[in-house]
Amino acid sequence: MNDVMSHNDNGSLIQLMDTLGAKARAATAVVANASNDLKSSALRSAARIIRNHADVILKANALDISDAEARGTKGAFLDRLKLDAPRLEAIAKAVEDVAALHDPIGRILAEWTQPNGLRFQRVATPLGVIGVIFESRPNVTADAAALCVKSGNATILRAGSESFRTSMEIANAMREGFKQAGLTEDAIQLVPTKDRDAVGLMLSGLKGMIDVIVPRGGKGLVGRVQNEARVPVFAHLEGICHVYIHAKADLAMAERIVLNAKLRRTGVCGAAETLLVDHAVVDTHLKPLVISLLDKGCTVRGDAIVQESDPRVTIATEDDWRTEYLDTIISVKVVAGLDEAIDHISTYGSHHTESIVTDDQAAADKFMKRVDSAIVLHNASTQFADGGEFGFGAEIGIATGRMHARGPVGIDQLCSFKYRVFGSGQIRP
Amino acid sequence: MNDVMSHNDNGSLIQLMDTLGAKARAATAVVANASNDLKSSALRSAARIIRNHADVILKANALDISDAEARGTKGAFLDRLKLDAPRLEAIAKAVEDVAALHDPIGRILAEWTQPNGLRFQRVATPLGVIGVIFESRPNVTADAAALCVKSGNATILRAGSESFRTSMEIANAMREGFKQAGLTEDAIQLVPTKDRDAVGLMLSGLKGMIDVIVPRGGKGLVGRVQNEARVPVFAHLEGICHVYIHAKADLAMAERIVLNAKLRRTGVCGAAETLLVDHAVVDTHLKPLVISLLDKGCTVRGDAIVQESDPRVTIATEDDWRTEYLDTIISVKVVAGLDEAIDHISTYGSHHTESIVTDDQAAADKFMKRVDSAIVLHNASTQFADGGEFGFGAEIGIATGRMHARGPVGIDQLCSFKYRVFGSGQIRP
Numbered sequence: 018m019n020d021v022m023s024h025n026d027n028g029s030l031i032q033l034m035d036t037l038g039a040k041a042r043a044a045t046a047v048v049a050n051a052s053n054d055l056k057s058s059a060l061r062s063a064a065r066i067i068r069n070h071a072d073v074i075l076k077a078n079a080l081d082i083s084d085a086e087a088r089g090t091k092g093a094f095l096d097r098l099k100l101d102a103p104r105l106e107a108i109a110k111a112v113e114d115v116a117a118l119h120d121p122i123g124r125i126l127a128e129w130t131q132p133n134g135l136r137f138q139r140v141a142t143p144l145g146v147i148g149v150i151f152e153s154r155p156n157v158t159a160d161a162a163a164l165c166v167k168s169g170n171a172t173i174l175r176a177g178s179e180s181f182r183t184s185m186e187i188a189n190a191m192r193e194g195f196k197q198a199g200l201t202e203d204a205i206q207l208v209p210t211k212d213r214d215a216v217g218l219m220l221s222g223l224k225g226m227i228d229v230i231v232p233r234g235g236k237g238l239v240g241r242v243q244n245e246a247r248v249p250v251f252a253h254l255e256g257i258c259h260v261y262i263h264a265k266a267d268l269a270m271a272e273r274i275v276l277n278a279k280l281r282r283t284g285v286c287g288a289a290e291t292l293l294v295d296h297a298v299v300d301t302h303l304k305p306l307v308i309s310l311l312d313k314g315c316t317v318r319g320d321a322i323v324q325e326s327d328p329r330v331t332i333a334t335e336d337d338w339r340t341e342y343l344d345t346i347i348s349v350k351v352v353a354g355l356d357e358a359i360d361h362i363s364t365y366g367s368h369h370t371e372s373i374v375t376d377d378q379a380a381a382d383k384f385m386k387r388v389d390s391a392i393v394l395h396n397a398s399t400q401f402a403d404g405g406e407f408g409f410g411a412e413i414g415i416a417t418g419r420m421h422a423r424g425p426v427g428i429d430q431l432c433s434f435k436y437r438v439f440g441s442g443q444i445r446p
Numbered sequence: 447m448n449d450v451m452s453h454n455d456n457g458s459l460i461q462l463m464d465t466l467g468a469k470a471r472a473a474t475a476v477v478a479n480a481s482n483d484l485k486s487s488a489l490r491s492a493a494r495i496i497r498n499h500a501d502v503i504l505k506a507n508a509l510d511i512s513d514a515e516a517r518g519t520k521g522a523f524l525d526r527l528k529l530d531a532p533r534l535e536a537i538a539k540a541v542e543d544v545a546a547l548h549d550p551i552g553r554i555l556a557e558w559t560q561p562n563g564l565r566f567q568r569v570a571t572p573l574g575v576i577g578v579i580f581e582s583r584p585n586v587t588a589d590a591a592a593l594c595v596k597s598g599n600a601t602i603l604r605a606g607s608e609s610f611r612t613s614m615e616i617a618n619a620m621r622e623g624f625k626q627a628g629l630t631e632d633a634i635q636l637v638p639t640k641d642r643d644a645v646g647l648m649l650s651g652l653k654g655m656i657d658v659i660v661p662r663g664g665k666g667l668v669g670r671v672q673n674e675a676r677v678p679v680f681a682h683l684e685g686i687c688h689v690y691i692h693a694k695a696d697l698a699m700a701e702r703i704v705l706n707a708k709l710r711r712t713g714v715c716g717a718a719e720t721l722l723v724d725h726a727v728v729d730t731h732l733k734p735l736v737i738s739l740l741d742k743g744c745t746v747r748g749d750a751i752v753q754e755s756d757p758r759v760t761i762a763t764e765d766d767w768r769t770e771y772l773d774t775i776i777s778v779k780v781v782a783g784l785d786e787a788i789d790h791i792s793t794y795g796s797h798h799t800e801s802i803v804t805d806d807q808a809a810a811d812k813f814m815k816r817v818d819s820a821i822v823l824h825n826a827s828t829q830f831a832d833g834g835e836f837g838f839g840a841e842i843g844i845a846t847g848r849m850h851a852r853g854p855v856g857i858d859q860l861c862s863f864k865y866r867v868f869g870s871g872q873i874r875p
Contacts, residue, residue: 046792050816123815131837135826142818144848228848244612249678249849270871277873363475385866386552387479387573397564406874407865408560419573419862420656420678421850433848436836437814440826442699444706445835 019062023237027214034218034400037173038226040145043172053120055200056149060116060163063194064109069160070190071105076267077182078155085179097153098180108187111411115163118410121428123171130149136439143169143431145228148219150242152177152234158184161231162191162205171204173227175219176233178211185209216241222248231413236341246278248406251426253391253417255341256286256369258399261358261384262306263375264297269372270396271302272309277398279373280313284343286415287370287392287402291338292349293358294323299308299351310347319349330404338365355380359387366390368417370402391424451656456473456643461645466602466635468657470575471601473632478572480598482549484629489545489592493538493680499619500534501597506611511589514608515792526582537588537616538577544592547705547839550857551598565868572598572836574657576646578842579671580770581606581663587613590660591634594841596859600633602656604648607640607662615639651677660842661724661845665770672722680855682820684844685715685771685798687828690787690813692804693726699825700736700803707801709742713772715844716799716831720767722787723752728780739776748778751833767794784809788816793821798830820831820846820853 066344067074078100080302085095087392092101100108127139144173146163149172151157156337158174165172176184179356185207192202208215219227220242230251239252260278292310294303299322307326309318317323330349336349338361352358362371373384373392381395392402404412409427416422477485496503507529511634514524529537556568576594580603582585594601605613614636621631630694637644648656649671658678661671668681683708688786689707691700707718721739723732728751736755739746746752759778766777767790783789791800799821802813810824821831833841838856845851 021636032769129837133836134828137836143849196591220570247676267871273678273871273873281874310685341716351554390864391864392867395869397867397872398874400874401564401867402874403874406559406560407566420572423863424547424865433817434852436821436853438821438826440824442696442702442825444827445710445829445832 030212030214031218033210034208034215034223034276035226037208038146038223040203041171041173041206042226044141044201045145047164047170048204049169050121051200052411053122055198056120056167056169057116059195059198059200060112062198063159063163064112064116066190066194066197067105067112067187070186071102074105074183074186074190075100077186081180081182084446090179094153095186096185096245098155100155100183103112104156108156111156112159112163114229115160115167115411115428118167118428121167123431124429126434130241133443134441135443138437138439139434140437141429142435144431144433146171146173146228147431148173148175148224148230148233148248149418150175150216150219150230150232151240152238153179154233155180155183158187158207161190161233161413162188162433164411164428166204168428170431173214173219173223174207176203176207181211192373193406199293203212203326217245220246220248231311233414248419249420251414251416251422253286253367253369253415255367256288256290256402256415257291257339257341257365257367258402259288259291259293259366260289260399261293261300261353261362261371261373261396262295262298263373263377263380264300265297265377265380266295266298266374267376268302268305272306272334274372274374275306275400276313276398279310279315279347280345280399281398284347284402285400288343289372289399290341290348291365292347293352293354294362295351295358296351296353303351307349314345316346318346320351322351323349341367343402353381362390363387369415370394370399372397372399386426390411391415452652459639459641459643460647462568462645463637463652467575467630467636467652470600470635470682471655472745473630473639474572474574476630477595477600477633478551478598480629483547484627485596485598486545488624488627488629489541489595491627492588492592493541493545495619495626496534496538496541496616496621499615501620502829503534503612503615504529504531506615507682510609510611511667511810512699514788514835518610523582527584527612529584529612533585537585540585541588541620544589544840544857547596550596550861553858555863558641562872563870564872567866567868568863569866570858571864573860574861575600575602575655576860577602577604577656577659577677578643579604579648579659579661579663580666581667582608582663584609584612584616586618586662587636589840590662590842591617593840593857593860595633597857598817599860601635603634603636603654603803605636606695610627610640615709627730630823642672646674649675649677652786678849679847680843680845680851682796682798682844684796685717685844686720686768686770686794686796686832687716687718687829688722688791688795688800689718690722690729690791690800690802690827691724691731691811692787692806693724693782694806694809695724695727695731695803696805697731697734698864701735703801703803703825703827704735705742706737707829708744708776709774710827710829712774714829716828718801718828719777720794721776722781722790723778724787725780732780736778743774745775746778747775750781759828770796784812791817791819798844799823799828801826801828820844842873
């Protein structure tokens, strides 16, 4: 099991992290070649030990909570940190859910035969070692570890200092579960120190031992990881998501989608932050949409035309178009047409998720082709930006970069691939 | 057209490179949305202008050659640099060949419908701006630019100082061709200075303006790019490719494949560098294979058992197993069986291309599953490690990393993707 280690100088931290990296790398050869049965039974075993260790985990969580309270932490942050029996059961259940997913490894992604008889297969393989750096939510420990292992990877987890004890106990339980199931527990490593320099070492890639980093947390963490990481990162810095009400939008559908996109949950990355309304429907659609939002308790910041809809609308500043509120606030702008909507999204968006509401197929096609975001929707809420809603089962996060993984990152996206070529003695002329 | 610019301090170089980056980024919006017809006609137009500008290009090449000769350059390096009418025609023809390829953009990579009626499509999109850093071969200018644009990307090309004039004239011809065809010539930018600091700026990503870098050249260049780049890199440092003759290998097939894998062309990355022979067939296969190689003029370095085959065999050192000869030299080792072969490749290989020769399907399956290389072959020569042989039409290089692109990188691999979601008013519960 991992032990909390102490170290007095940077040299010993480097040594500690290098050891972690080497163990994770060594584990990749085992996990990459493990059968789906073995991976799944190891994950079910991990879930069982999480349940069996409920007392230890909840006790560790109580210590994390009392430390946080002593520092004056409260509200949503404290709530994210807190575990109780039902939440711990949900964590164990989520691990079992990942165990039940299909095996992403070995999937044949493409297959073809060349005229010389050589048969080619592109086959899914693991990525290697995935570093996960997260903040307060202790459930990330289990979610991330389960997704990484199911996709044949090893993982190095770095927990936030606030949830350190809880995360360590969850990781230890999972490692014990793996051990009992006969799969190397080194597939899951949790950095056994709160030393903040450990993050920098992970971002350096631990001398080639980490293949990709997934940050899970607020904008500060993600921004630091994106700026400093020397290895690829799967992440989104923010989700400034747009809903564009086109000239040919059905008002009832527009209203339903806008309210859901903004207000179903305001704290998720797929929540809409800006509503763009086509000038052509200002007279018919703008006022009902604005009043619906206001009446549901949403603050509306808009341009001068929007303000004419209702006196409760305040004037939006340039900053509003660039802001991910993650709150019951929306910015609303009237645009001259489809091109201005696309331009606005290109200028102010974050390449995450945008939706067009329209009955005009050509307009929808153009929007969905031109808008350079990970997810573009036609006549649907931006809140569908979620691996579960995509049918991926679970996701480790949502990526807005254009390299390797984009959009929800599930087990299939935590894979690389290789080519298998089947011959009968072919040589190259 | 690009002009050769001079600058006296680093500030002006930064400004120059930033301008290049901004122009390339602006061009992406145009190229990404260009129709296949427009991209293809722009490339055909580029080929036409390359032919029309043959005098200018060959004159520039003569200056590059005389400079190189004045510096004492000769042999293969000088030959790589040199253009003549047939070689220039081959360059123009290669651009036309890329024009004739399918459009990689907009391909539907996956499609499914969720129970709530939402239809999902994963669709190929461009990567953005691709930086290409190359050495002496001036044909890379045209090949790389054509592949980048066909896949909807803009490119910033950095030519080696030896081929600077030639590359600049080829790039200028292509830009002129694009202009005449009505596609922005800023899709192709060639760094208009030999200043070596420009490479470092490209590796920094030009403030987010470069999305990925492809180095084309020797190990020194690739190693530097891999170590210093702050953006993703598609490359292979070396190709230490193995052929493993399994216990159940047909001798005639083994001989044919080994000779081809090693000797067809020794300077390509898919050339075999190490031959592993199963202990079970030492008495029957080892000697004929070794003698065939020796008789074809190949130097053989082997372990003690190998040396018993023929007195011309010299003893291999530890270094030999790690060496990419790119020459008529091969290292040969006897291994106890399949597991030792896999272990040897894992320890000494470069994750590029490996082949097993066997009539035993189970052994082939295990080898092809366990060996963590971009390309694994059964009963075929490692020299098939080539985008053309894969049916990709052309390749910008071969990648051995596990992120995004792996193996031959053709137009389909120079793409990212996004999700299109088609609804009928769905909101998330």
